[in-house]
Amino acid sequence: MTVIDLEHLARAQQAIVEAGRELHAAGQVPATGGNFSVRLDDRYMAVTASGRHKGCLTPADIMVTDFAATPFGSSLKPSDEARLHGQLYEDNSFIGAILHTHSRAATVLSRLESSATLWLSGYELQKALEGVTTHEARVAIPIFDNTQDIAALAEAVRTRLADETCCAYLIRGHGLYTWARNMTACLRHVEALDFLFECELALRR
Numbered sequence: 001m002t003v004i005d006l007e008h009l010a011r012a013q014q015a016i017v018e019a020g021r022e023l024h025a026a027g028q029v030p031a032t033g034g035n036f037s038v039r040l041d042d043r044y045m046a047v048t049a050s051g052r053h054k055g056c057l058t059p060a061d062i063m064v065t066d067f068a069a070t071p072f073g074s075s076l077k078p079s080d081e082a083r084l085h086g087q088l089y090e091d092n093s094f095i096g097a098i099l100h101t102h103s104r105a106a107t108v109l110s111r112l113e114s115s116a117t118l119w120l121s122g123y124e125l126q127k128a129l130e131g132v133t134t135h136e137a138r139v140a141i142p143i144f145d146n147t148q149d150i151a152a153l154a155e156a157v158r159t160r161l162a163d164e165t166c167c168a169y170l171i172r173g174h175g176l177y178t179w180a181r182n183m184t185a186c187l188r189h190v191e192a193l194d195f196l197f198e199c200e201l202a203l204r205r
């Protein structure tokens with residue numbers, strides 16, 4: 001029988017509500033863009049329901065699904081992109097939180113960069129990313145073409161990330177996915193990556 005730790009769920013919901021407020025205020029999730037999740041255990045996640053405005057979430061907007069995005073104990077519709085979250089949790093036991101954002105910089109830069117990888121190097125702030133210790137590192141951010149076929153995209157991400165170490169990917173003309181061991185580190189990734197994307201855009205102008 002499946003048992004969800006309700007205290008853990010309540011903490012996850014609160015972390016997601018607060019992340020939504022912060023990210024909306026920072027211009028990272030305009031309109032109803034973006035979706036967020038927190039791992040509950042090795043099968044389930046707390047994830048935003050579809051179509052919610054991320055700046056004014058309440059705990060009731062955050063539901064439980066398994067990693068296949070099947071709702072558990074809820075009649076809400078999960079995020080259209082919930083399977084992208086589930087795929088990352090399935091394949092990476094260290095991941096505790098995932099944020100998907102739709103900033104202007106991520107949207108524009110992923111369209112300007114026509115190759116399948118955005119390379120970041122030479123920035124002190126890249127050390128805000130997990131595992132990066134020097135401005136001299138070359139940080140790869142994979143770029144996937146946008147699609148409405150989320151199951152196919154999740155498989156493409158799975159295949160590519162099996163061979164590459166990274167802490168984020170871009171979907172072209174769409175936005176950013178980033179992950180970390182917990183929500184605090186994940187929020188830091190969003191802030192740092194968006195700063196780096198803005199820098200890249202300025203350099204390419």
Ligand SMILES: CSCCC(=O)C(=O)COP(=O)(O)O
Nearest residue numbers: 032033034035050051079080
């Ligand atoms: C208006 S944003 C289009 C859908 C999207 O890309 C997104 O991030 C939000 O989808 P969700 O189903 O999670 O609300």
Ligand SMILES: [Zn+2]
Nearest residue numbers: 033034100175
């Ligand atoms: Zn999106």
